[in-house]
Amino acid sequence: MNGIGRYAGYRIADLRKDLLSGLIVGIIAIPLGMAFAIASGAKPEYGLYTTIIAGILISLFGGSKFQIGGPTGAFIPILLAIVMQYGYDNLLLAGMMAGLMLVLMGLFGLGALIKFIPRSVTVGFTAGIAVLIFSGQIVNVLGLTGVAKHEDFYSNMKEIGIHIGTLNGFSLLTAAVCLAVLLLMPKLAPKVPASLLGLILSSVVAAVFYKGQVATIGSSYGPIPGTLPQLHLPEITWERLRNLLQPAFVIAMLGGIESLLSAVVADGMTGSRHNSNRELIGQGIANLAAPLFGGIPATGAIARTATNIKSGAASPLSGVIHGLVVLLVLVLFAPYASHIPLASMAPVLMLVAWNMSERKSFRHLLRAKTGDSLVLLLTFLLTVFTSLATAVAIGLLVAVILFAKRMSEVLKVAKALPDHDHKHAKVRANRVREGHDCPQINLYTIEGPLFFGAADKFEQSVLDSLPARPGILLLRMGKVPFIDATGEASLASLIQHIERLGGKVLLSGVQEQPLEIMKRTGLLERIHPAHRFDHTGEAIQYALQHLNLEKCKGCRQFAFRECAALSSAAAPESDKA
Structure with missing residues (x-):
């Protein structure tokens, strides 16, 4: 699918559809962008920068007609581990290296190879990531203080147990208000962006009834600037490139898998067909550019892509409009975002984790009691208790061994x-x-x-x-x-x-x-x-x-x-x- 083909037969009526769908997805992307950035160990504005820059570039250069790109929940544990181990500046360089890898993968026609990763592995690490995201927000929901962040799941859970005595009832109440909105609004008013409304209502409740009693974005990260940052090229040395090779590869692989899965979902919803190699090139260009402005790694976002399609998107222009909407909101309303409590952001991420957990597929594969069930459990547990790179590597190795065994029995x-x-x-x-x-x-x-x-x-x-x-x-x-x-x-x-x-x-x-x-x-x-x-x-x-x-x-x-x-x-x- 070439660039012109994605706009074939485009009409004024299609522009209206793209404007509406771009507006809706842009509004939804704002709280998610900030939440994903905070959970990844970055400042909230960097999530918005990523949404703007990567979102626009993925739509312009990607291979899917309806793909919406930006920061996603799947990246949270990986990015947080990289920030803790290497620092934020090195995360930016790793993101650029991953972008270059994705471009090369697309140019060499490796898009189809990612599809050969077994479903048991993708479901396993996706469910594991969901557990890490969900558990990572317990601290903000309870308003605990003095909690140190660790790279591993066990140490983080231990920290929560040690500091449970610092529980803040106001934080718990704030989170409950936001969660109630997130759960009720899809039933009462499906077209209203529940996450944005949940953040606004819970922030208002906190500001009116117990101001200063809960941690906010402003008190934790400082005010959010209302402009894009200046272009900044990270310092590049051979030593830094060598040290960041593995994390960059993990980012590239996960980004490639996530974006192609999202593109396949879009194909199923619309009957269109994406170009997997072009999609990788588009993702690569976006990840090369976003870090120049402080942005974190981005990929195709399945939930936002599905919302884009359901809202009537007609072309990739809706993705460009979604990025421009976020830019406009950043310029006009950035100071107000600083008052959002962290406890309000937590239920948004927890719901994202719940929705991405692949629980139905997990149960289905587990119930089969086959070799795939073993691969699923192994990948899931290793994702939670070690790292995604270890989980995917061992999961794939076991899957290959089991496949070889099954095929030997076929002979x-x-x-x-x-x-x-x-x-x-x-x-x-x-x-x-x-x-x-x-x-x-x-x-x-x-x-x-x-x-x-x-x-x-x-x-x-x-x-x-x-x-x-x-x-x-x-x-x-x-x-x-x-x-x-x-x-x-x-x-x-x-x-x-x-x-x-x-x-x-x-x-x-x-x-x-x-x-x-x-x-x-x-x-x-x-x-x-x-x-x-x-x-x-x-x-x-x-x-x-x-x-x-x-x-x-x-x-x-x-x-x-x-x-x-x-x-x-x-x-x-x-x-x-």
Whole structure:
């Protein structure tokens, strides 16, 4: 989908739709931007800067027609850990590095690869992030003081227990007012931005009835300036780049996954199709630019994208308008935002965590009691108790191991013979039995991918059932769709073993991909062209013509139709050997 195509057939009526949807999403984005920034260890205005700059650039350069970009809840634990470990200036540099990585991923066409991350891993780390966001707001809801922030979940929960005696009833009341609005407004007035109204009403209650009794944005972070900051390029050194490589990669991967998931949701709601590589490029450009103005990393926001679509958006212009609305509000109303209590922001984030927790998918995967359930639980627990990078890495590793195990079980190696009861004498595995199996022609049907997880099973299954001195080994490979280097090596080893014992190996029905691999490795050249066949019937006829007829004399196995005649015929001297 090119840039012009996203505006094809655009009309004045569409502009009205974009203006309305941009206004609605912009209003919703204001409290979220500030809340996400605060929870990430940054000043609230940096969340607004990110919403403005990244939101506009993602809409202009991204690959989804309806994507709304900005700071999201998924980033909170990662960004907070980076700020605590490296400092805010290094977070900005890590964000820019992540932006460059995303651009390169898009340019090299890696957008489709992110989609191969198993759902059990994405649901696991998303649910884990939700727990971290929710638990991280308990301090603000209770109004606790003297609480130190830590990078790990256990230490943070321990801090809450130690300082529970500093509970502030006014903070609890403020949070309750905001939460009540968040829960009731969608039912009473669905079109009213509940999060914004909740912040306003709870702030008014706090200011009128117990002013100065609860921590506010202003008392904790200072006043919010009503302008964009000046352009500032972070100091770049090789040492800083090297130290920030891992956190930047985590930001890039999570940003890529989140944005493409959001784009897929948008596709499902509208019937459109996004360009995954262009989307990564757009996300990368946004993350390169936002840190220059103090902005935190951004990605596609699923909830705001869905709201944008439901509000009637017609083009990416709605995303640009959403950024301009936030800019206008920042310029006009920034001083008032300083009076918002932190206890008012907490329920907004808690509700975001609840909505992003993937609880239905979590229960569904857990109920299945499969290998995916194990990957889900492992990724979830590691996200909560270690780090997202560790959780995703181990989750993917376990998922790959389980996948390889499942695929190895798919491979079937069965000795087979023609079914003479069938008019075409189809080759079937269930025809082989004691007293009915050719001593000279060993026919095997191979079904399934021949890869590293199944290669040993393939070789052993054949060798274990072969006679000590096999004559002809015929491998039917028409149902082997894929072979990797390990599978090819196993096949080569088997062929070498049979030939060393004086036997022949025939192949029939080799598919395109295995054939190409065998060409590249040189294995195909080692197999005589006369030993390769398109159809099993041709291979059987060849094998029958190259039997040791002396051994056929008196044989009562009758594995093939020709066996009766061969068994009773005298073998000419010239055919022996």
